[in-house]
Amino acid sequence: MLKKEELLITASLARLELDETEAEKLNQAASQMIEYFALMDKVDVENLSPTTHALVKENRTREDIPAEISLADKMIENAPEKEGRFIVVPNVL
Amino acid sequence: MDKTIFETFIGLEIHIQLITKTKIFCNCRNSFGDPPNTNICPVCMGYPGALPALNKEAAKKACLLCLALKCKLNEKAVFDRKNYFYPDLPNNYQITQFEFPFGIEGSVDTALPDGSIKTVRIHEAHLEEDAGKMIHDRIGSMCDFNRAGTPLLEVVTKPDFKTGEEVEAFLLNFRRIIRYLGVSDGNMEEGSMRCDANVSINYIGKGLGKRVEVKNLNSSRNVKLAIQHEEQRQAKLLKAGEPILQETRLWDDDKKRTESMRSKEDANDYRYFPDPDLPPFATTPEFIAELKSMLVELPLARRNRFMSEYNLIQDTAEFLTEEKDKADYFEEACKKGADPQNAAAWLKGDVTKVLNREKMEILSSPLDIGRFIMLLDFVEKGKINGQTAKKVLDIIITENKNPEDIIKENNWEQVDDSDSLMPVVEKVLAESAAAVNQIKAGDMKPVGFLIGQVMKNSGGKADPKKVKELIMEKIK
Numbered sequence: 001m002l003k004k005e006e007l008l009i010t011a012s013l014a015r016l017e018l019d020e021t022e023a024e025k026l027n028q029a030a031s032q033m034i035e036y037f038a039l040m041d042k043v044d045v046e047n048l049s050p051t052t053h054a055l056v057k058e059n060r061t062r063e064d065i066p067a068e069i070s071l072a073d074k075m076i077e078n079a080p081e082k083e084g085r086f087i088v089v090p091n092v093l
Numbered sequence: 094m095d096k097t098i099f100e101t102f103i104g105l106e107i108h109i110q111l112i113t114k115t116k117i118f119c120n121c122r123n124s125f126g127d128p129p130n131t132n133i134c135p136v137c138m139g140y141p142g143a144l145p146a147l148n149k150e151a152a153k154k155a156c157l158l159c160l161a162l163k164c165k166l167n168e169k170a171v172f173d174r175k176n177y178f179y180p181d182l183p184n185n186y187q188i189t190q191f192e193f194p195f196g197i198e199g200s201v202d203t204a205l206p207d208g209s210i211k212t213v214r215i216h217e218a219h220l221e222e223d224a225g226k227m228i229h230d231r232i233g234s235m236c237d238f239n240r241a242g243t244p245l246l247e248v249v250t251k252p253d254f255k256t257g258e259e260v261e262a263f264l265l266n267f268r269r270i271i272r273y274l275g276v277s278d279g280n281m282e283e284g285s286m287r288c289d290a291n292v293s294i295n296y297i298g299k300g301l302g303k304r305v306e307v308k309n310l311n312s313s314r315n316v317k318l319a320i321q322h323e324e325q326r327q328a329k330l331l332k333a334g335e336p337i338l339q340e341t342r343l344w345d346d347d348k349k350r351t352e353s354m355r356s357k358e359d360a361n362d363y364r365y366f367p368d369p370d371l372p373p374f375a376t377t378p379e380f381i382a383e384l385k386s387m388l389v390e391l392p393l394a395r396r397n398r399f400m401s402e403y404n405l406i407q408d409t410a411e412f413l414t415e416e417k418d419k420a421d422y423f424e425e426a427c428k429k430g431a432d433p434q435n436a437a438a439w440l441k442g443d444v445t446k447v448l449n450r451e452k453m454e455i456l457s458s459p460l461d462i463g464r465f466i467m468l469l470d471f472v473e474k475g476k477i478n479g480q481t482a483k484k485v486l487d488i489i490i491t492e493n494k495n496p497e498d499i500i501k502e503n504n505w506e507q508v509d510d511s512d513s514l515m516p517v518v519e520k521v522l523a524e525s526a527a528a529v530n531q532i533k534a535g536d537m538k539p540v541g542f543l544i545g546q547v548m549k550n551s552g553g554k555a556d557p558k559k560v561k562e563l564i565m566e567k568i569k
Contacts, residue, residue: 013362015178052171052367058375064113064150067120072133085129086228086235089180 002031094294094324099331101294101324102301103260104216104252107267108245109277110223110285111154117222117244118145118188118371125283129237137222137242139183145370147172151244152195152374154276155220157384158246159196161274161391162215166376170195170220175363180234181224182241189247191365194219195376202393203259203266208407210393211259214251221245246276252291252301257320264288264313269392273417281312288316292323294331302327303337307351309344319344322351395420403433412441418456422465431466432473439469443483447490459493460486468496480553481505505554514547514555518563521546532568540564 007027011018018026081088094101113123119136135143159166173191174184199215225241227234248267254260268279268286279286288310295302305323310316323342330337342351390398392414399410399420414420419440426436440455444465448458468489472482477500488499500506521543522529528539540561547560 009362013176013178013364053369053372055372058169058372059377060146060372061149061152061374062115062120062146064115064148065120066115066122067134070131071135072131075133075135075138076130081233083232083235085131086237087130088233088235090233091229091231092180092227092234 002027002034094328098296099294099324099328100297101255101292101320102252103254103257103293103320104291105248105250105254105260105263106289106291107248107250107264108223108287109158109248109271109279111151111244111246111276112278113148113150113154113244115148115150116242117148117151117220118242119143121242123243124239127239129235130239132239133241137183138238139185145188145368147371147374148244151220153380153384153387154274155195155218155244155246156376156380157274157387158248158271158276159199159218160381160384160388161270162196162199162201162218162248164196164199164215164218166196166381167193169193169373169375171373172368172371173365174368175221175365177363179224180236181227182222183225183238187222187224188368188371189221190219193373195374201263201267201270203263204393204396204411205259205262211263213253213263216249216251218246218248221247252293257317257324260290260320261313261317264316266392268313269415273389273392274387281310284311287311288313290316290320290323292320292327293337294324294327296331302331303339305337305339305351306341307344308341308354309346311346315344315346318349319351322349326351389417392417399423403427403437405433405437409437409441413437418454422455422462425462426465426469429462429466431469435469435473436465439465439486443486447487451490453490458490460490464489464496471496471500475556476500477505478553478556480548484553514551514559514563517547517550517555518560518567521550522564522567529568 004023004027007023007030008018010030011023011026076082076085076087079087115121116123116132116137119134121132121134121137124132136145156166170190171193172188174186175189175191176186178185194217196215196218199218201213201215203211203213205211221244223240223243223245225236225238227236229235254263264281268281271277271279271286277285281287290307290310291304292307293302293304305327307319307323310319327337338353341354343354344351396407396410396414399405399413400407403410405413413423423433423436423440427433444455444460448455448460451458468482468485471477471485472479477485481500485496485499485505488494489496492499525539525543525546528543531539532543543564544557544560547564548555548557
């Protein structure tokens with residue numbers, strides 16, 4: 001079972017506000033998921049190096065050449081709130 | 094702080110903006126000073142489905158610096174996502190390197206003001222994306238993402254520094270190194286090089302103390318001042334038996350002190366994990382060979398070589414090797430026949446004075462190496478004297494002319510034939526009876542004055558050595 005504090009820390013990192021009932025319900029569901037993933041603990045990985053990527057094609061790089069077309073203006077138009085060319089978000093300070 | 098009781102441990106985290114044409118994971122321009130949100134695209138704006146691809150040039154420059162810092166390159170570098178909630182990066186995570194950065198376990202030598210060499214170990218160096226800029230006001234926070242996703246290299250040192258002076262010297266040297274390599278312009282005032290200092294003090298022999306991170310340091314001098322301030326502050330707390338909080342503090346440049354930043358309630362939990370969108374980067378032997386061909390002699394090594402090879406004093410060698418362009422210029426001039434001592438003296442003195450006044454850099458100034466050598470040669474051969482040479486130098490730089498044309502136009506060629514100088518000498522001597530008598534009585538002091546008078550009367554063109562000869566001949 002997931003500890004309640006762990007759930008609340010995770011929730012706060014995800015910017016979720018949970019009331020008592022929601023926390024209780026989510027804790028059950030999350031615990032179930034974790035137990036399911038815990039099956040993997042049984043696999044012996046002693047001498048294996050961690051796999052970070054399934055399809056390994058290394059060094060996929062890009063030349064350092066600027067794009068000729070710009071979507072900047074369209075993207076600014078997409079912003080729900082703007083001030084000149086700035087994109088405005090709720091005050092975070 | 095009483096250094097017989099306490100010792101200080103300082104480690105640095107230095108961020109440098111790499112010089113590239115485009116951002117680290119997309120082909121937006123990496124340029125400073127454009128209107129807000131000019132250089133943005135679906136990748137750096139975190140649009141769903143947009144895929145990042147690593148800029149080869151950024152990887153090269155990052156690894157080049159790693160090699161210069163004597164780091165081992167990880168065979169396989171991996172990019173990770175550092176998750177945090179702040180709107181300066183639209184993805185809600187920063188792409189960085191966590192477990193497998195490009196460089197690990199390096200070291201840098203720095204010459205300290207007392208002449209000794211300090212070796213500082215490098216913990217690691219990793220490549221990451223920079224965040225955007227924000228302006229906060231009452232209605233909201235205004236975001237400009239031009240800088241979001243530009244390549245940033247973070248270099249982390251071990252806590253090997255003992256004083257603020259060591260750190261200041263290190264930063265100046267580090268800045269020289271990155272400029273020599275051309276990976277960054279290293280301008281701390283403009284933020285293309287940023288430095289945070291981790292400072293802890295403890296009773297001698299007790300090991301590291303509680304670590305305090307100091308931010309907002311925009312010059313190497315301020316880094317030194319902030320460290321010295323922290324030493325005093327922490328020593329006072331320790332003496333009073335009060336706890337030192339492990340926290341982040343900001344340097345207040347007006348008040349010349351550090352102040353506690355609002356401390357976060359819970360410890361940071363960035364939940365790093367490898368970015369599935371970016372494959373690992375293998376530093377292949379071919380890649381490393383290419384980098385090695387790009388390495389240049391570093392400033393300290395070059396300074397030492399200048400001292401032994403050209404027989405320069407440390408101060409002069411240090412000056413000439415401050416910037417790679419200047420050192421290259423000097424060596425090129427020597428190779429083309431300039432006398433090293435003479436060339437160094439001119440470069441350190443009048444050339445720098447005029448260039449600074451005109452706000453010019455030597456390589457892009459009208460004083461090309463050919464003109465510089467010609468000027469030195471004219472003085473050497475006695476075509477013009479030193480005073481005239483200074484005037485010629487000034488005109489070369491301000492009017493972009495050849496030294497020989499300047500001398501011809503102004504009729505500045507040095508006069509050293511007795512026939513044309515003698516009348517001037519005679520005139521001066523006739524007007525300076527007192528001085529002449531003094532010399533006759535054995536007091537040589539007025540000789541300089543007489544030479545000066547002759548120079549003045551000859552429009553500065555006379556050869557001072559010849560003038561002296563004539564004066565002495567005449568008085569005897």
